Amino acid sequence: MSHTAIAGAPFVAYRQNDLYLEDVKLSDLARTHGTPLFVYSKAAMLSALAAYQRGFAGRKAQICYAMKANSSLAILQVFAQAGCGFDIVSGGELSRALAAGADAKKIIFSGVGKTRAEMKQALQAGIGCFNVESEAELDVLHEVATRLGVQAPVSLRVNPNVDPKTHPYISTGLKGNKFGVAHERALVVYQHAARLSGLKVVGIDCHIGSQITETTPYLDAMDRILDLVTEIEKTGIHIHHIDFGGGLGINYNGDTPPPADALWAQLLAKLDARGYGQRQLMIEPGRSLVGNAGVCLTEVIYTKPGEQKNFCIVDAAMNDLPRPAMYEAFHQIVAVQPRAGSALTYDVVGPICESGDWLGRDRLLNVQSGDMLAVLSAGAYCMSMSSNYNTRGRPAEVLVDGAQVHLIRQRESAFDTFALESLV
Numbered sequence: 224m225s226h227t228a229i230a231g232a233p234f235v236a237y238r239q240n241d242l243y244l245e246d247v248k249l250s251d252l253a254r255t256h257g258t259p260l261f262v263y264s265k266a267a268m269l270s271a272l273a274a275y276q277r278g279f280a281g282r283k284a285q286i287c288y289a290m291k292a293n294s295s296l297a298i299l300q301v302f303a304q305a306g307c308g309f310d311i312v313s314g315g316e317l318s319r320a321l322a323a324g325a326d327a328k329k330i331i332f333s334g335v336g337k338t339r340a341e342m343k344q345a346l347q348a349g350i351g352c353f354n355v356e357s358e359a360e361l362d363v364l365h366e367v368a369t370r371l372g373v374q375a376p377v378s379l380r381v382n383p384n385v386d387p388k389t390h391p392y393i394s395t396g397l398k399g400n401k402f403g404v405a406h407e408r409a410l411v412v413y414q415h416a417a418r419l420s421g422l423k424v425v426g427i428d429c430h431i432g433s434q435i436t437e438t439t440p441y442l443d444a445m446d447r448i449l450d451l452v453t454e455i456e457k458t459g460i461h462i463h464h465i466d467f468g469g470g471l472g473i474n475y476n477g478d479t480p481p482p483a484d485a486l487w488a489q490l491l492a493k494l495d496a497r498g499y500g501q502r503q504l505m506i507e508p509g510r511s512l513v514g515n516a517g518v519c520l521t522e523v524i525y526t527k528p529g530e531q532k533n534f535c536i537v538d539a540a541m542n543d544l545p546r547p548a549m550y551e552a553f554h555q556i557v558a559v560q561p562r563a564g565s566a567l568t569y570d571v572v573g574p575i576c577e578s579g580d581w582l583g584r585d586r587l588l589n590v591q592s593g594d595m596l597a598v599l600s601a602g603a604y605c606m607s608m609s610s611n612y613n614t615r616g617r618p619a620e621v622l623v624d625g626a627q628v629h630l631i632r633q634r635e636s637a638f639d640t641f642a643l644e645s646l647v
């Protein structure tokens with residue numbers, strides 16, 4: 224079992240009988256830092272980013288990491304140092320990005336419910352662009368900017384009405400979604416924006432969904448957006464940048480999304496054919512930059528054989544890693560130090576008092592209490608969605624760089640979880 228690679232987890236591999244992330248033995252990390260523990264590979268993140276950078280070689284392109292996927296400061300620092308900007312969705316994310324060393328001019332602000340206070344904070348920080356999602360938001364932003372005596376750079380998020388063929392909870396570009404301005408309304412709304420003195424139209428954007436594994440929805444959305452750019456520019460409004468959002472999927476369970484560079488080779492060919500290849504381009508990838516870079520280590524507390532099901536009860540739960548409970552999402556689960564011998568089929572579940580608290584169903588495992596498991600592809604939308612439900616402190620996080628180990632977040636204590644509360 225020497226150097227056995229694992230599909231979908233490029234920097235995770237067995238050496239002899241031990242699971243490693245880069246050059247770090249995961250059983251050592253679990254012993255030192257306890258479990259549940261999130262561990263991320265810096266090389267995996269930079270390699271995912273490099274695929275986009277290769278795809279955009281020779282173009283004017285800005286990659287804005289959609290930080291809601293994983294907003295831990297040290298993760299943001301890795302991307303900021305690699306030249307990324309950030310796609311934020313709240314004032315809190317703005318504060319985080321700036322604390323991690325982000326360049327404010329490379330920050331774009333998405334989201335359907337930006338408040339006046341958030342707009343003011345972002346204008347004072349001098350962010351690069353507001354991705355505006357409604358006509359009401361345009362008017363409020365104009366008002367806030369005018370009061371501050373500045374002009375807000377804006378792009379309209381257009382809903383291209385393209386089906387990304389992904390889970391309904393993460394489809395965002397269809398007519399029935401709450402996101403963006405309808406394609407049919409876009410021209411009128413652009414003309415309205417151009418008349419507001421507190422705003423400066425700088426771009427157009429779209430984001431059609433998440434965990435997209437096909438190229439066609441992107442090509443279709445691009446056609447729809449370019450049609451609009453042509454129409455808008457005919458009215459004398461210049462669209463400086465075109466932002467194609469994020470959404471590229473990763474391999475969780477044999478999924479085969481196109482590599483970022485291959486996807487962009489096709490998209491750029493279309494842009495070139497339509498005469499837009501030299502425009503300033505922007506993208507907002509989240510999951511595809513961090514998803515496969517992380518694992519969650521968890522200890523088996525009990526095994527519980529049953530008449531219909533066997534349960535493997537672990538110390539990680541839906542509060543730490545909510546994707547299975549929330550979307551019935553699949554994460555591979557493997558032993559950190561596999562045992563020889565025969566395996567049983569288990570549902571891997573957490574200790575939380577909810578039947579939805581599971582991490583994996585019908586998994587073939589040979590485990591005993593005290594064993595360590597690794598939940599793979601846990602870099603995106605896991606820790607950033609974690610909570611304190613059941614008064615569980617959130618896990619610690621570790622960043623691995625070659626053989627180096629950095630503790631980037633301490634484990635929360637029970638006291639931390641109620642530190643802001645008071646008795647009456």
Ligand SMILES: *Cc1c(COP(=O)(O)O)cnc(C)c1O
Binds near residue numbers: 334468471509
């Ligand atoms: C969540 C989000 C992204 C990132 O999506 P991924 O699927 O993680 O790449 C990009 N843009 C917007 C507006 C988003 O809401």
